[in-house]
Amino acid sequence: MSTLLAIGAGIAVFTGVGAGIGIGVATSKAAEAIARQPEAESKIMKILMLGCALAEATAIYGFVIALLIIIFLK
Amino acid sequence: MLQFSPFNLICIVLNLLILLVLMKKFLYKPVLGVIAKRQELLDSQFEKAKACQEEAQQLKMQYESSLSEAKEEKRKIIREAKAQADAEAETIVAQAEEEAKQIVMEAKKTGLDELEKAIKTADTEITKLAVEAASKIVSQASCEKNDYEIYEEFLKKAGEKE
Amino acid sequence: MEELNCETAFTIPIFGGIDVGESVVVSWIIMAVLVLLSIVLTRNLKVENPGKGQLLLEMAVGGLHGMVNGMVGEKGKRYVPYLMTVLVYIGFANVIGLFGFKPPTKDLTVTIALAGMSIVLIEFAGIREKGTKKWLKSFAEPVAIMTPFNILEILIKPLSLCMRLFGNVLGAFVIMELIKIMVPIALPVPFSLYFDIFDGLIQAYVFVFLTSLFIKEAIE
Numbered sequence: 001m002s003t004l005l006a007i008g009a010g011i012a013v014f015t016g017v018g019a020g021i022g023i024g025v026a027t028s029k030a031a032e033a034i035a036r037q038p039e040a041e042s043k044i045m046k047i048l049m050l051g052c053a054l055a056e057a058t059a060i061y062g063f064v065i066a067l068l069i070i071i072f073l074k
Numbered sequence: 075m076l077q078f079s080p081f082n083l084i085c086i087v088l089n090l091l092i093l094l095v096l097m098k099k100f101l102y103k104p105v106l107g108v109i110a111k112r113q114e115l116l117d118s119q120f121e122k123a124k125a126c127q128e129e130a131q132q133l134k135m136q137y138e139s140s141l142s143e144a145k146e147e148k149r150k151i152i153r154e155a156k157a158q159a160d161a162e163a164e165t166i167v168a169q170a171e172e173e174a175k176q177i178v179m180e181a182k183k184t185g186l187d188e189l190e191k192a193i194k195t196a197d198t199e200i201t202k203l204a205v206e207a208a209s210k211i212v213s214q215a216s217c218e219k220n221d222y223e224i225y226e227e228f229l230k231k232a233g234e235k236e
Numbered sequence: 237m238e239e240l241n242c243e244t245a246f247t248i249p250i251f252g253g254i255d256v257g258e259s260v261v262v263s264w265i266i267m268a269v270l271v272l273l274s275i276v277l278t279r280n281l282k283v284e285n286p287g288k289g290q291l292l293l294e295m296a297v298g299g300l301h302g303m304v305n306g307m308v309g310e311k312g313k314r315y316v317p318y319l320m321t322v323l324v325y326i327g328f329a330n331v332i333g334l335f336g337f338k339p340p341t342k343d344l345t346v347t348i349a350l351a352g353m354s355i356v357l358i359e360f361a362g363i364r365e366k367g368t369k370k371w372l373k374s375f376a377e378p379v380a381i382m383t384p385f386n387i388l389e390i391l392i393k394p395l396s397l398c399m400r401l402f403g404n405v406l407g408a409f410v411i412m413e414l415i416k417i418m419v420p421i422a423l424p425v426p427f428s429l430y431f432d433i434f435d436g437l438i439q440a441y442v443f444v445f446l447t448s449l450f451i452k453e454a455i456e
Contacts, residue, residue, distance in 0.1 A: 096270075
């Protein structure tokens with residue numbers, strides 16, 4: 001049972017892959033944008049922050065689900 | 075960690091509201107008030123400085139205009155004085171010339187007069203001498219004195235007279 | 237696992253005992269520290285010739301004010317003090333782990349309270365700006381079919397806010413504990429810098445940023 005729980009939690013945490021890819025893409029685009037328009041850096045940083053926070057939320061949801069699996073199904 | 079208690083929730087909400095009121099009273103209001111006041115002060119000072127500068131500019135312009143006026147006046151005065159001096163000098167020169175001319179003329183006139191007079195006196199002398207010589211010649215016709223001697227004597231006398 | 241639990245600090249002996257959570261007590265400590273700091277720092281503010289400390293304080297408060305004001309827009313000026321307070325509170329709550337307290341934001345109750353207040357404020361701002369009728373109508377925009385999704389959004393927005401904050405702080409806490417168990421010397425320092433200070437402040441900023449974004453959306 002506990003092995004299955006661990007496997008389930010691990011799969012839930014796999015959502016982090018999506019968040020990682022998303023944040024990576026967003027950051028690369030932001031770097032490009034800043035290189036192209038250095039004067040708009042503060043605005044770009046703001047939008048990047050927002051995008052990162054939203055993308056990161058996915059990973060966090062996976063993490064929370066993993067915790068729920070471990071705690072409530074134990 | 076995942077437990078949920080309504081009482082704690084209410085506590086947290088109340089805590090936050092109290093914190094909001096306290097922070098508003100003790101932090102935001104005084105600090106932002108001070109910032110706003112400083113801004114106001116700065117604005118007023120800026121305004122004042124601007125007014126001062128404007129006034130200074132005006133004064134400067136006034137001074138400049140008065141200065142240029144004074145310069146103009148100075149130039150005018152100098153010009154006038156020069157003109158006056160020139161005129162005076164001209165009149166003086168003209169007068170002097172006139173005088174000189176007069177003097178020269180007078181001198182010429184007196185010279186001529188004198189010459190005339192001298193010529194006249196010389197004439198009379200010469201005639202007198204001539205007469206004298208004639209009379210002498212006449213009186214001394216018998217004398218051994220020849221014509222030559224008489225002529226010499228005449229010349230000598232005339233030279234003396236001259 | 238014991239470290240993860242939020243223990244009951246004490247129990248009020250009425251109505252059969254009401255448990256007061258640890259997070260509430262830590263919140264009180266944060267409040268006390270914040271208010272005392274404010275009182276001490278703003279003791280003698282001067283309009284002319286401010287000292288270095290005053291300038292620093294002014295820069296911090298003015299910068300915070302300007303930042304939040306820029307996020308929420310000109311129309312939402314009245315919500316700036318609340319947002320600033322939440323920002324400072326969450327920031328302190330995330331960083332307080334450095335001083336040996338358990339961060340209150342690690343308690344789900346706290347983040348639910350914060351997210352609930354945020355959604356109440358967002359909807360209140362919408363009602364105040366548009367009037368009840370228009371506010372109700374705005375659920376059917378852009379097309380009537382979207383209505384259930386729009387209503388669902390009222391639930392989703394605070395859920396996402398609360399879970400993001402909670403998950404981040406908890407995740408950082410768990411990682412820090414694991415690192416402390418593995419290598420208790422020297423190594424935790426840079427990780428602590430990132431997870432406790434940088435991440436905590438970023439999460440506070442993100443929480444307030446999203447809340448102000450939703451408010452801006454609601455009043456425009």
